[in-house]
Amino acid sequence: MTRKRRRLWIVVACALGLGSASALALSAVSDNLVFFIAPGDLAAKAPPPGRDFRLGGMVAQGSLHQSTQDGRPLSLFTVTDGRASVVVRYRGILPDLFREGQSIVALGTLTKSGQFRASEVLAKHDATYMPKDVEQALRKSGRWNPAAGPAPAAASWDTMNVSKAGG
């Protein structure tokens, strides 16, 4: 009994020590664990010009301009986090989920003019899933325009009756 009790306390003590050590270590390296930098943080955390970094944010509504240059698609769009925005220029094929109002992560460099020249664009999906008729119903009732940003609070639609709400 006492030996078991002692082993129990040793394990508890080790867990506490290890847990607090990891918490400290994680909070210390937390800045290096971010996958991307938001436009609003660029001023404070801007990497030196010419260095690759990832920029993340939402594609602003009405900002996407697509054209073809030398047979390859050229896209210009604005990425915003609500505090600041950056114009991104990307040559290449955009992922399926790319659209206005979608969050994306772009890898590239900031040019002197303040434009972000991307070499890779990834779509960042939010955590909402719904069938097309639910999306149409939300859109028709004016409660959500996907191009303007994320879906409304889940409780307002995740069990809603589509035939009644949509039409």
Add this chain to the structure above:
Amino acid sequence: MDGSHILTNAPRPGRPGRSLHRFANPGRFLRLAARVQPWLNALALILTATGLIWGLFFAPADWQQGDAVRIMYIHVPAAWLASAGYAGLAACALVSLIWRHPLADLAAMEISPVGAGFTALCLATGSLWGKPMWGAWWVWDARLTSVLVLFFLYLGHIVLVRAFDDPVRGQRAGAILVLVGAIDLPIIKFSVVWWNTLHQPDTITLLGAPSLYITMLWPLLIAALGYSATFAAIVLARTRAAVMERRIRALLAARAEALS
């Protein structure tokens, strides 16, 4: 806590053990497990088949992901089981280190390969989902990396418990590895909250409405229950086999000694 001496003599029916110790008796475990197994198997088969067929053929497609969203009904249950399996492994490690239950050691040895399999399934289906949706098979964000670490922890345990001539030493080392590695579980869970990641935050949370439509929620929950029952049934069958194999080794050793 007077049940510990039961462990020294294997089957002594009729002696009431207390609390956990009752189930640490291998003979009692085998009898109980043999009764539970068929029910668990049936549950696993029915729920998994229902969940996956529902998800693949009857659940609606997502408005922007199309049919790729159906990968969710495999990926999310596999991810939950990867973490839940590790929690089970950590519980066995704790019982093994503090109470020295031999059954916990055997169960731990049988959990880690299955957990590694489900973690690999989670990583593979995540990759198959990420390529068409994000545009990348893999990214080094906090969520994906912490799940990869979980996979390596499972692999480490598999190798470590078998690396010593004395199985008890291997099991003890494995238990310590598992408990140290348990710090990865909260990191996986909260990685999408603490750091900005490419991986989206959790769709289903304890508090708050699930952010997926009800016709997608049901097959997901059933598939998750089915995978949980499958995981449990596989681990139970493997642990029963391990107990029997240990008894076979003991009988063979006793026989060899009697002959010499």
Add this chain to the structure above:
Amino acid sequence: MTHLPYVAASYALGVAVPAAFALAAFLRLGLARRRLAALDPRARARGPGKTGGAA
């Protein structure tokens, strides 16, 4: 069905991985039970599942 190759590969893995583990466990359990029964006739009489429990 959109993205069919990705969906098909995921479901193939999602069925094959658990099924492989289940089959391996079933075979191992059957072998262990037979070997134990051959070694220990007493176990066969009161044993852990002359009738009970396929894996």
